[in-house]
Amino acid sequence: MTDSNDGNGGTGAATASVSSSSGRAGMQLGYTPLYMQVRQQLLDKLISGEWQPGTLLPSEQQLSVQMGVSQGTVRKALDALSADRIVVRHQGRGTFVAEHDQRRTLFQFFKIADDKGDRVLPETVYSQLKRAEPSASESRLLGLRPKGDVWRIVRHRALKGRVMLSEQIVLSADRFPGLDVHVPLPNNIYELYERHFVTTVTRAAEQLRAVAASAEDADVLGCSEHMPVLQIDRQAFALNGALVELRRSRCLTEQFHYASDLR
Amino acid sequence: MTDSNDGNGGTGAATASVSSSSGRAGMQLGYTPLYMQVRQQLLDKLISGEWQPGTLLPSEQQLSVQMGVSQGTVRKALDALSADRIVVRHQGRGTFVAEHDQRRTLFQFFKIADDKGDRVLPETVYSQLKRAEPSASESRLLGLRPKGDVWRIVRHRALKGRVMLSEQIVLSADRFPGLDVHVPLPNNIYELYERHFVTTVTRAAEQLRAVAASAEDADVLGCSEHMPVLQIDRQAFALNGALVELRRSRCLTEQFHYASDLR
DNA sequence: GAGTGGTCTAGACCACCGG
DNA sequence: CGGTGGTCTAGACCACTCT
Known part of the structure; x- marks a missing residue:
């Protein structure tokens, strides 16, 4: 995976293992925040059908380890998807791919x-x-x-x-x-x-x-x-x-x- | 000011000097997060006319000191007001009361x-x-x-x-x-x-x-x-x-x- | 009780704006 | 250049759900 955006704030030791995959619709040039890259990575799995509607996603903790970013950054990405009604979050249960119920x-x-x-x-x-x-x-x-x-x-x-x-x-x-x-x-x-x-x-x-x-x-x-x-x-x-x-x-x-x- | 909700997570020493002012519309019972209390306190100043439309609000840092909560909590409150288009935030300039331009x-x-x-x-x-x-x-x-x-x-x-x-x-x-x-x-x-x-x-x-x-x-x-x-x-x-x-x-x-x- | 998301804090660095 | 909001991290505790 190609690193980018270092640009990596914080105390962090971790260099994010997140590929660039920029080109968010409606964003101006200059820079893509890490959580938006994470959002796009997650979205790609939904688009490809790897995660079907109704699926329980891995926990924030698991995703943060898998993707090499902090739990807070994964949270921001999931919150963004939740705001677009693409995923649904339930305290105590987990994060699910939204269904057309x-x-x-x-x-x-x-x-x-x-x-x-x-x-x-x-x-x-x-x-x-x-x-x-x-x-x-x-x-x-x-x-x-x-x-x-x-x-x-x-x-x-x-x-x-x-x-x-x-x-x-x-x-x-x-x-x-x-x-x-x-x-x-x-x-x-x-x-x-x-x-x-x-x-x-x-x-x-x-x-x-x-x-x-x-x-x-x-x-x-x-x-x-x-x-x-x-x-x-x-x-x-x-x-x-x-x-x-x-x-x-x-x-x-x-x-x-x-x-x-x-x- | 009456303390409530301790309920105060984190490493924090600060006991929040935020009055309860509960009763958010559309919330279920049980508990009101600190940032929603802060949001309501800020909203009250807008409702009273103390902060007119177009006004530059104090910075996050100033507000966090004034209200006795962390900057992150003030940020969440301001982000909530921003989502409702009640305030407008500009990186590098500050947070303003939204105007009907x-x-x-x-x-x-x-x-x-x-x-x-x-x-x-x-x-x-x-x-x-x-x-x-x-x-x-x-x-x-x-x-x-x-x-x-x-x-x-x-x-x-x-x-x-x-x-x-x-x-x-x-x-x-x-x-x-x-x-x-x-x-x-x-x-x-x-x-x-x-x-x-x-x-x-x-x-x-x-x-x-x-x-x-x-x-x-x-x-x-x-x-x-x-x-x-x-x-x-x-x-x-x-x-x-x-x-x-x-x-x-x-x-x-x-x-x-x-x-x-x-x- | 174990595991999840939700809240709160603290501190660092970045991008942007104005003087 | 200093000040602002924006991002990123790390760690703790809380509320909720399921077993």
Whole structure:
């Protein structure tokens, strides 16, 4: 392993056995702190699938010995991953790779709430999967190879027994080979991504607009045509930063709303 | 000062001269870490107005001596305040009380972006202020005394020269005495709150719905009646956690959208 | 009781800013 | 150049979980 960044503060005798692996997104030049290098090393093991979701990581003590840095530096790296919800830490139990369980889906990725502010997970009442050619923009955004296909998923989803949401999902057929084997798709589709396709969605960006329901929307949602509906365009990103899912939802917002926290 | 929490780890000789001041929101019972007590002590000085926005705080070293805790503990307290955007830290310069400058308003509190994803601050093209009686729910939410009045502000705001947004703001007349002296209100109204009314907005919760434009909306926004518009209901909270502002916006979303990051 | 993460302390050096 | 926050280390004790 190549040493770097000595730059090694403290009383320390240990010269860190941490390879440089710089190039953190969103950092300016000049210098990469040791704990960020450690963070990246740990992240690489998650990206490669060496540590699957749900796995118990080695303890801080073990990692600090393995990586040749102090326990405090390992702690800072794990705290950074924890802040990004990539790992979950439990006092007395250990540090685990975050899973897309129902709670995470509900609080990180599903922003529809009822008028009391409670979030309710929707049930899927209709689901369709087909292979198709991408549009130019889909191909560009998903970084597809020339002539690479996409999967198109259409789902209708109900809250409290009423169909409230119609969504179309677009995925690279190369990244999700044999997706059709898993039909019918589970309600929690991000759990499917991570269990069968080594793809963990960690972050998403949504664009919201008010639009008029199309004739098809009206049919699906049981409302009149031209009814105002909330259109949500989502781009979802994996651990390595790649855009892996495009999604467009149209949602009735009479009994429910989209909740956004500004902080 | 009353000691508590000894509970004092480390080699330390120092018994912390930090009063208990427990009761952190969202904490379970049992115990309050020292750095959270320090955080609350610092926060109290901000709430009281003893440290105004823009103020340079004492250095970590000075604070650690003043409060009788280690520099590392002061650091953790300041890092927590920094994570909540309550203070801003600059290496080599010091720690400052956060201000509602244009950048903060743009990135923390204004979520409308153009199709390239760039956020543009809107200009106010019409503004009206009047004193009025609150509705029952307004009185309850804002915690008004019986017969306490409210201010109602109506503003029309333009992006790139086109009126895109109509908003109504409701404030306690008691909390904002003599607000009418400041007419015409500045475009950055949160800066007004903090400069003249010792009220710093730190957090807000928004509820989004797609609704049909009313006749009045259509007139203001220059669109047809029943056009789908994005309705944004905001509740804004001050440093002490009190709800201080209610706001309803209606926004055209043909050239712009509401951007929401899920992470 | 053993092991984990969480807190607290102490001290050193580094990167950055201003005068 | 002195002062600030940022990083790194080392070691102790605490709260929590599981066996």
